[in-house]
Each structure stands twice: as C-alpha cells, then as structure tokens.
Amino acid sequence: MSGAHKPSLDLGRTARELRVDQIHPCSACDVRQLSICDVLGAPELRRLADIVATVSFAAHRTVLSEGEPAELLYNVTLGTVKLYKLLADGRRQITGFLFPGDFLGIALEHHYAYSAEAVTDVTLCRFPRRRLERLLEDMPKLEKRLLANASNELAAAQDQMVLLGRKTAREKIASFLANLAVRAERRGQPSNPIALPMGRSDIADYLGLTTETVSRTFTQLKTQRIITLEPGNLVRLADPLAIEELAAGG
Amino acid sequence: MSGAHKPSLDLGRTARELRVDQIHPCSACDVRQLSICDVLGAPELRRLADIVATVSFAAHRTVLSEGEPAELLYNVTLGTVKLYKLLADGRRQITGFLFPGDFLGIALEHHYAYSAEAVTDVTLCRFPRRRLERLLEDMPKLEKRLLANASNELAAAQDQMVLLGRKTAREKIASFLANLAVRAERRGQPSNPIALPMGRSDIADYLGLTTETVSRTFTQLKTQRIITLEPGNLVRLADPLAIEELAAGG
DNA sequence: CGGGACTTTGAGCAAATTCAACCATTGTGG
DNA sequence: CCACAATGGTTGAATTTGCTCAAAGTCCCG
Numbered sequence: 001m002s003g004a005h006k007p008s009l010d011l012g013r014t015a016r017e018l019r020v021d022q023i024h025p026c027s028a029c030d031v032r033q034l035s036i037c038d039v040l041g042a043p044e045l046r047r048l049a050d051i052v053a054t055v056s057f058a059a060h061r062t063v064l065s066e067g068e069p070a071e072l073l074y075n076v077t078l079g080t081v082k083l084y085k086l087l088a089d090g091r092r093q094i095t096g097f098l099f100p101g102d103f104l105g106i107a108l109e110h111h112y113a114y115s116a117e118a119v120t121d122v123t124l125c126r127f128p129r130r131r132l133e134r135l136l137e138d139m140p141k142l143e144k145r146l147l148a149n150a151s152n153e154l155a156a157a158q159d160q161m162v163l164l165g166r167k168t169a170r171e172k173i174a175s176f177l178a179n180l181a182v183r184a185e186r187r188g189q190p191s192n193p194i195a196l197p198m199g200r201s202d203i204a205d206y207l208g209l210t211t212e213t214v215s216r217t218f219t220q221l222k223t224q225r226i227i228t229l230e231p232g233n234l235v236r237l238a239d240p241l242a243i244e245e246l247a248a249g250g
Numbered sequence: 251m252s253g254a255h256k257p258s259l260d261l262g263r264t265a266r267e268l269r270v271d272q273i274h275p276c277s278a279c280d281v282r283q284l285s286i287c288d289v290l291g292a293p294e295l296r297r298l299a300d301i302v303a304t305v306s307f308a309a310h311r312t313v314l315s316e317g318e319p320a321e322l323l324y325n326v327t328l329g330t331v332k333l334y335k336l337l338a339d340g341r342r343q344i345t346g347f348l349f350p351g352d353f354l355g356i357a358l359e360h361h362y363a364y365s366a367e368a369v370t371d372v373t374l375c376r377f378p379r380r381r382l383e384r385l386l387e388d389m390p391k392l393e394k395r396l397l398a399n400a401s402n403e404l405a406a407a408q409d410q411m412v413l414l415g416r417k418t419a420r421e422k423i424a425s426f427l428a429n430l431a432v433r434a435e436r437r438g439q440p441s442n443p444i445a446l447p448m449g450r451s452d453i454a455d456y457l458g459l460t461t462e463t464v465s466r467t468f469t470q471l472k473t474q475r476i477i478t479l480e481p482g483n484l485v486r487l488a489d490p491l492a493i494e495e496l497a498a499g500g
Numbered sequence: 501c502g503g504g505a506c507t508t509t510g511a512g513c514a515a516a517t518t519c520a521a522c523c524a525t526t527g528t529g530g
Numbered sequence: 531c532c533a534c535a536a537t538g539g540t541t542g543a544a545t546t547t548g549c550t551c552a553a554a555g556t557c558c559c560g
Contacts, residue, residue, distance in 0.1 A: 085412050087499030093412040106404050113405040143393055150400035154356050155363040157407035162335050162343040164414035165458030169516070200539065208415030213516055215540055249337030419548070450507065463548055465508055481557095501560105508555065517547085523540070530533085 025049050029125075031077050034101025034187060039145045047138075051131040056123045063104070063116040063124070070112045073105035073129055079122030080197040083114045084205065094206040096156075097198065100187060103149055105129070120197045164208045167249060172207040173217045174246030177227070177235060193234040275299050279375075281327050284351025284437060289395045297388075301381040307368040313354070316365045321379050323355035329372030330447040333364045334455065344456040345410075347448065350437055353399055355379075370447045414458045417499060422457040423467045424496030427477070427485060443484040 026049040032038060040048060054077070057063055063074065066085060081098040095114055098104055104124070106113050136143045163175050177194060185191035196203075200211040207214070221227045226243060228236045237243050276299040282288060290298060304327070307313055313324065316335060331348040345364055348354055354374070356363050386393045413425050427444060435441035446453075450461040457464070471477045476489045476496075487493050 083408075085408060087412065087416060089499055091416045091499060093415045095408040095411050106401055108402060108405045113401075114408055137390070140387075140390065140393070143390070143397065147393065147397050147400060150397060150404060151356055151363075152358060153404055154400060154407060155358045157404060157411070158333075158335060158345040158364055161345050161407070161410055161414060162337065164411060165343045165455075166337060166341045205415075210517060211539075212518085212541085216516090219540075249339055249341060449505095460549060461507075462509085462550085466548090469508070503560090504558095506555105506557080508553105510553080511551090513548105513550070515547095515549085516545105518545070519543090521540105521542080524538085526535100526537085528533100528535085530531105 026052065031100040035075050036103055036142065036145045036149055039141045044139055047135060051127055051135065053126045054123060055126050056121065057118040059118050059120050061118045063118060064112050066112055066115045068112050070105060070107035070110050071129055073127045073132060075125040076100050076102045076104060077123045077125055080119040081116050081122055082119050082198065082202060083116050085114050092205045094202060099183060169209055169213050169217050171246050171249055172209065173221065174243045176203065176207060177237065178243055178247040181237065193230055193236045196233045196235055276302065281350040285325050286353055286392065286395045286399055289391045294389055297385060301377055301385065303376045304373060305376050306371065306373045309368050309370050311368045313366040313368060314362050316362055318362050320355060320357035320360050320362045323377045323379055323382060325375040326350050326352045326354060327373045327375055330369040331366050331372055332369050332448065332452060333366050335364050342455045344452060349433060419459055419463050419467050421496050421499055422459065423471065424493045426453065426457060427487065428493055428497040443480055443486045446483045446485055
C-alpha cells in the first residue's frame with residue numbers, strides 16, 4: 001500500500017519543546033516582511049509581541065495534531081514544517097511544507113484540520129488563538145492580511161490538486177522542484193542549488209507517489225542532465241527551462 | 251491522455267447571460283442562511299442589496315476564466331457550477347463543484363485563480379469587487395465570515411488532496427457520493443437519492459480518473475448492491491455504511 | 501423515429517506500485 | 531579506530547491498477 005506511515009515512537013509532543021519566550025521581540029524579527037506581520041506598524045507590533053511566545057521543536061516532533069482544539073496558532077520563523085493527514089490504515093497525504101514566514105493553524109470549528117510535524121529543527125512564533133482574535137478586532141489590516149493569506153493558500157491548494165490529479169511522476173517532481181525554487185527565492189535564499197530538507201518518503205507522500213518512484217524519477221532526471229544531486233541534500237537545476245516545461249505539463 | 255478537454259465552441263460568455271438585476275432583494279433570498287450573508291442584519295443587507303445584481307447563465311456557459319482581472323465576485327443561488335484549471339495540453343482538473351450558498355471568486359493578486367463554468371442553468375448574485383471591499387470596511391462581521399469561509403474551503407481542499415493522492419478509484423467515488431450527500435443535506439435537499447447534475451467526465455476530472463474508470467466503478471458498486479442508479483441522474487446509497495467505510499479509506 | 505451525445509463494456513497496455521535486495525552514509529560501541 | 535548496525539536511498543523484477551483505444555449500447559430531444 002502506498003503512503004503507509006509507520007507511526008514512529010513519539011515521546012510526547014512537549015518532551016523537547018523549548019520555550020524561549022520573548023527572546024525575539026517582533027521588531028527584530030528577520031522574517032517579518034515575509035509573514036502576516038508585514039502589515040503592522042510599530043505600535044501594533046508591540047501589542048502583538050505581548051501575546052507571542054517563541055518556541056522550538058526538534059526535527060520529527062509533532063507540533064499539533066488533527067482534531068485537537070485549535071488553541072494555539074503559529075508562524076514559522078526558522079526551519080521546515082510538514083502538514084499531513086492520515087487515513088485509517090496509515091496512508092498519508094502531506095498537504096504542504098511550511099518555511100519561514102508561513103502561517104500555521106487552519107482550523108475548522110476551532111479544531112485543527114491537519115497534523116503538523118517538524119521536518120528539521122524549527123522555531124515558531126506561537127499565538128493563543130483567543131488573544132489573537134481579540135487583537136484582530138482592533139487591527140482590520142491584520143484581518144485583511146489573513147484573508148489574503150488564506151486566498152493564496154487556496155490557490156496553491158488548487159495547483160496541488162492539478163498536480164495530484166493530472167500530472168505524471170516526472171511532472172510532479174519537476175513542479176515540486178520549481179515550486180521550492182520560487183519559494184526559496186521569495187525568502188531570499190539560494191534558489192538554484194535548492195535545499196531539500198525533507199526525505200524521499202515525505203516527497204512521495206506530498207506528490208501522491210511512492211519513495212521508489214520518487215527515487216527512480218530523480219535518477220531519470222539526473223541521467224537526462226536536467227538536474228544534478230549535490231552533497232548536502234541539494235538539487236541543482238542544470239536545465240531550468242526543461243524543469244519549467246515539465247512542471248507546466250509539457 | 252487522461253483528463254483531455256475538448257474546448258467546446260463558446261459563443262462568448264455574455265451571449266446568453268441574462269441580467270435580472272434587483273429582482274431578488276437580499277431580504278427575500280432563500281439561500282441567505284447558507285451563504286456569507288447569514289451574518290448580516292437588515293440594514294447591512296440593504297447596503298449589500300444596493301451593490302448586487304442577479305445574473306443567470308445557461309448550462310455550459312463560462313462564468314469566469316482563470317487569469318482574468320477579478321472585478322466581479324459571485325454567490326451561487328441556484329444550480330451547479332464547476333471550477334477547473336487546465337494544463338497546456340488540455341488535461342483538466344476540476345477543483346470543486348459549487349451549489350446554492352457557495353461563494354465564488356478566489357483571486358490571487360486580483361486575478362481569478364481558476365475558471366468557472368455553469369454545469370446546469372445557474373443563477374448567481376454578482377458583486378463588484380471594489381464596492382464589496384469598500385463595504386467590508388464597515389462590516390467586520392462580513393470580513394470575519396469570509397475568512398471563516400476561506401478556512402472551510404482550505405480544509406475541504408486538503409481533504410481533496412488526500413483523495414487525489416492516496417485513495418483508490420472505489421474510495422474516490424464513495425467519498426464523492428458521501429460528500430455530495432452531506433452538502434445536499436446541509437442545503438435541505440434530499441440526501442439519499444443524490445442528484446448528480448454533472449456528467450461522468452466532470453466526475454472523472456474532479457477525482458483524477460477517466461470517464462471509463464468512473465463508469466466501471468459505478469457498475470462495480472451497483473453489482474455489489476452498494477448503490478443503485480435511478481432515472482434522472484439519481485444515485486441511491488443502498489448501503490450507506492459501506493459508502494462511509496469506503497470513503498474513509500476502508 | 502432518428503441522430504447525436506453520453507455512457508457502458510471490452511481487450512490490451514503502460515505507468516506506477518509492490519516486494520525484495522542491495523548500497524551508502526552515519527553514528528555507536530567494542 | 532574500526533566494525534557494524536541502523537537508517538535512508540537506490541535499483542531490479544513482477545504485479546496491478548487504472549488508462550488507452552475501440553466498439554456497442556442508452557438516453558434524450560427534436
């Protein structure tokens with residue numbers, strides 16, 4: 001069965017959660033212009049800083065679980081997080097990867113709609129939902145920003161549906177790489193040797209494939225000189241145009 | 251190639267668009283409690299009515315096209331609409347079906363993120379985006395409602411990713427039927443013999459399958475006495491429990 | 501009653517999966 | 531310091547699910 005997920009031994013979510021409250025006041029935040037905080041002025045930022053805590057999770061820790069009451073919302077400031085849903089028999093679909101600047105905590109009737117796990121060591125800004133909602137009353141700009149954010153995510157979700165429903169394995173991998181490159185660029189990070197912080201099975205569960213197919217497709221693209229794999233989990237797009245065409249469905 | 255879409259001759263979007271402005275003032279709207287308008291009181295509803303127009307499209311007409319400037323937003327009041335995206339070679343992914351009460355017009359940087367086409371004859375409430383945005387300034391409740399709406403759609407999009415990436419054809423069809431039943435019920439419509447206003451190829455493009463596989467799967471479920479097909483494009487869930495189990499990934 | 505579009509069924513095929521073995525890297529304990 | 535276990539990644543062979551191509555059947559609607 002594809003996408004089967006061996007539940008790894010989890011010593012409990014908070015076991016290695018480090019609370020580093022108030023070390024990073026928002027005004028010094030280096031991902032502010034990437035995040036929803038970019039619309040806030042200094043006084044509003046101060047009020048936000050009052051309710052925020054900076055927390056860290058080691059790689060593979062669970063940040064939040066589907067179905068739990070959504071009392072805490074997060075903003076990624078460092079590292080990579082994956083969002084996923086499980087079927088009863090363990091099949092897993094990863095619905096997204098989050099990088100610095102990305103917002104976390106889509107809820108449905110105040111319960112998380114998915115689970116989230118740290119891919120690498122991560123640092124997050126944590127907001128109590130109630131207090132954030134109260135703050136929103138006074139900050140229509142922030143509310144607008146959240147709506148714009150949700151719209152962007154919806155558009156991305158639809159692109160992902162096209163990928164999952166209609167693209168071949170080659171096209172899926174190419175789309176994935178192109179997408180990572182764009183997002184890395186947006187964060188001001190190198191976009192040509194692209195960093196792949198996640199493993200093959202995470203990629204597989206994100207693209208609706210198996211690890212074997214992901215691996216085979218990488219080697220196929222490698223032998224066709226479209227990409228090269230470099231040490232440190234880096235992928236170089238040797239032929240970015242070919243990647244673009246494949247990603248678009250060529 | 252699966253999902254190939256023969257572009258049907260289109261005589262132009264507005265050719266058969268009927269403008270029936272102001273015939274339905276919002277206060278008499280029979281889908282108000284299903285839509286984003288449910289949070290508005292009488293005075294606010296009146297202001298909304300001032301900027302809304304009621305428009306109709308015949309089946310198969312294009313309501314809006316991906317990439318166009320998003321100057322108009324809609325709310326479905328009657329009929330069924332499908333949202334879709336195309337790849338360059340014609341492969342198509344339907345990203346959603348909209349029924350009465352559903353909101354239409356997710357945009358990215360003020361351009362539509364997808365195309366929308368009438369499945370049946372439909373009637374819609376149409377809002378000019380700018381004027382609606384201006385109205386939002388005075389109606390924080392409506393803005394909150396739009397955000398909640400976007401959250402719901404995001405959760406639904408993630409469920410669809412699970413379906414597309416990890417479910418079998420049988421499970422996809424079962425999930426689809428279960429989902430239609432829930433939504434019909436929510437609208438106060440019969441949920442057991444379920445109406446299927448869309449054709450096999452729309453279902454296929456929604457579930458990431460081909461029409462042949464959709465058809466085969468229906469007959470398979472029929473011979474297993476899990477469903478029966480009734481005249482008028484109705485599907486009866488003869489064994490709702492089996493449908494539920496299949497939909498959940500059993 | 502006839503025509504066209506949609507749906508169903510059939511036969512063969514192909515892309516991706518499954519199952520299994522092997523390889524590479526890394527971290528650990530003797 | 532090196533052997534070796536563990537983990538993750540790659541490769542191979544056989545299988546399977548769903549697709550492609552083709553034809554026949556249905557259902558509207560005029």
